[in-house]
Amino acid sequence: MKVFDTHIHSEGRSVEDLEEMARGGVYKAVTCAFYPIVPEYPETLLDHFRKLTEFEVERGRSAGMEILPALGVHPRCIPPRYEVVIGRLEEFECVAFGEIGLETGSEVEVDVFVEQLKLAMKMDKPCIIHTPKRNKVEITGKILKILEDLGFPEDLAVVDHATEDTVEEILKAGYFAGLTVQKGKLSPEEVERIVSKYGFDRFVINSDTGFDRAEKLATVKAIERLGFDRNDLEKLAFKNAERIFQM
Amino acid sequence: MKVFDTHIHSEGRSVEDLEEMARGGVYKAVTCAFYPIVPEYPETLLDHFRKLTEFEVERGRSAGMEILPALGVHPRCIPPRYEVVIGRLEEFECVAFGEIGLETGSEVEVDVFVEQLKLAMKMDKPCIIHTPKRNKVEITGKILKILEDLGFPEDLAVVDHATEDTVEEILKAGYFAGLTVQKGKLSPEEVERIVSKYGFDRFVINSDTGFDRAEKLATVKAIERLGFDRNDLEKLAFKNAERIFQM
Numbered sequence: 001m002k003v004f005d006t007h008i009h010s011e012g013r014s015v016e017d018l019e020e021m022a023r024g025g026v027y028k029a030v031t032c033a034f035y036p037i038v039p040e041y042p043e044t045l046l047d048h049f050r051k052l053t054e055f056e057v058e059r060g061r062s063a064g065m066e067i068l069p070a071l072g073v074h075p076r077c078i079p080p081r082y083e084v085v086i087g088r089l090e091e092f093e094c095v096a097f098g099e100i101g102l103e104t105g106s107e108v109e110v111d112v113f114v115e116q117l118k119l120a121m122k123m124d125k126p127c128i129i130h131t132p133k134r135n136k137v138e139i140t141g142k143i144l145k146i147l148e149d150l151g152f153p154e155d156l157a158v159v160d161h162a163t164e165d166t167v168e169e170i171l172k173a174g175y176f177a178g179l180t181v182q183k184g185k186l187s188p189e190e191v192e193r194i195v196s197k198y199g200f201d202r203f204v205i206n207s208d209t210g211f212d213r214a215e216k217l218a219t220v221k222a223i224e225r226l227g228f229d230r231n232d233l234e235k236l237a238f239k240n241a242e243r244i245f246q247m
Numbered sequence: 248m249k250v251f252d253t254h255i256h257s258e259g260r261s262v263e264d265l266e267e268m269a270r271g272g273v274y275k276a277v278t279c280a281f282y283p284i285v286p287e288y289p290e291t292l293l294d295h296f297r298k299l300t301e302f303e304v305e306r307g308r309s310a311g312m313e314i315l316p317a318l319g320v321h322p323r324c325i326p327p328r329y330e331v332v333i334g335r336l337e338e339f340e341c342v343a344f345g346e347i348g349l350e351t352g353s354e355v356e357v358d359v360f361v362e363q364l365k366l367a368m369k370m371d372k373p374c375i376i377h378t379p380k381r382n383k384v385e386i387t388g389k390i391l392k393i394l395e396d397l398g399f400p401e402d403l404a405v406v407d408h409a410t411e412d413t414v415e416e417i418l419k420a421g422y423f424a425g426l427t428v429q430k431g432k433l434s435p436e437e438v439e440r441i442v443s444k445y446g447f448d449r450f451v452i453n454s455d456t457g458f459d460r461a462e463k464l465a466t467v468k469a470i471e472r473l474g475f476d477r478n479d480l481e482k483l484a485f486k487n488a489e490r491i492f493q494m
Contacts, residue, residue, distance in 0.1 A: 014260050015460055035294070036302045043288035044295075055283045059458070211306070213262055 009210025256457025
């Protein structure tokens with residue numbers, strides 16, 4: 001089964017790792033912007049974006065994987081003068097803004113998130129929206145309220161790292177939910193329970209493979225064990241993602 | 248045989264790769280500063296330095312490998328206003344300046360190199376000095392002339408990526424030579440011929456493992472196949488490096 005992994009951080013992976021993922025079925029992946037320390041300078045993120053769109057895309061190509069960059073200011077690495085970054089986000093080619101979202105839900109995080117959502121609405125750009133491990137239900141609620149208040153288009157938001165506790169609310173609000181199969185996030189069994197209950201139309205799947213230890217082929221393995229109609233499995237594996245990100 | 252790999256770019260490697268290196272004998276490695284595109288902003292390198300000294304050191308620790316950062320402006324990624332970077336290099340903790348050196352030998356490269364060497368002399372800081380693949384003999388000669396003109400201390404320079412064509416000149420000038428065992432650099436057989444001829448006292452060994460495909464345990468394998476006295480092998484494997492970088 002070929003899989004479009006909608007959320008990785010390719011920078012945390014060697015070129016041999018990317019080759020292994022490509023050989024295992026991950027033909028395409030969105031690599032999300034993230035800087036693993038809080039940058040002291042907004043300029044660092046501008047060069048980071050160019051690194052993703054040039055170097056990482058080329059590294060993916062040489063490994064046999066199509067890497068599509070998602071760019072933006074992650075809530076865990078907001079630099080001083082972040083408005084400089086958001087003000088120049090339009091200049092870079094990317095398939096989505098991401099990952100953006102909330103971690104603690106602080107005032108500055110909300111400001112950074114909202115400004116990026118407004119730009120996304122203007123540009124008709126999909127957004128990959130991070131939800132945190134801590135206070136997941138509460139912060140997901142806060143994110144959905146922000147999206148609703150903005151009248152954010154339903155087909156432009158993937159609310160990511162969804163769980164059995166948050167998926168219903170995300171789907172009710174009309175957005176896509178991202179299922180992250182990884183230790184500490186969803187198990188393959190949880191993915192199975194979720195799609196058994198809610199179907200396949202509003203989900204994408206990802207591994208969040210990056211700087212931490214990871215099961216690189218978690219997405220492929222999670223889908224291959226599911227006993228559903230092939231057409232449904234393909235929606236989860238790549239068809240929904242192709243529709244969202246290939247506009 | 249335990250090995251101190253004196254030149255890697257840990258950022259190009261997953262945490263599992265670092266674990267594999269540590270398990271294979273690479274108990275310690277110098278990770279050298281390098282940004283894989285030319286940064287548009289000097290600030291990018293300042294955050295890069297902090298990333299190496301904080302995030303990469305911690306990532307190494309979690310993989311069982313002591314990662315020691317070498318910081319500096321690499322000749323292939325000189326940003327505009329590079330004097331901002333060099334002017335703040337003293338603020339960061341590192342075991343060496345590196346990798347610094349020359350790629351094409353252009354005027355700006357020479358200026359960046361010389362300014363960093365002068366600072367290293369002032370701070371008594373070892374330097375890991377890159378020599379290029381193209382025009383290696385000529386550019387190595389230019390590097391040695393610069394070191395000589397500055398009266399650069401013999402024990403503070405590792406002239407890296409040495410080959411059978413350049414090693415004699417490096418040793419005659421009194422400096423350490425770095426032997427990089429990797430496809431496209433030295434083969435284990437070349438390493439053997441070099442140490443058979445020139446002994447073990449003025450060499451360190453490294454793999455340059457980073458963003459490209461690499462043999463991660465190239466250093467360990469190159470040393471284990473050598474039929475020399477254990478004390479000599481240990482000089483190449485870690486004793487010389489411990490002396491140079493643990494000051």
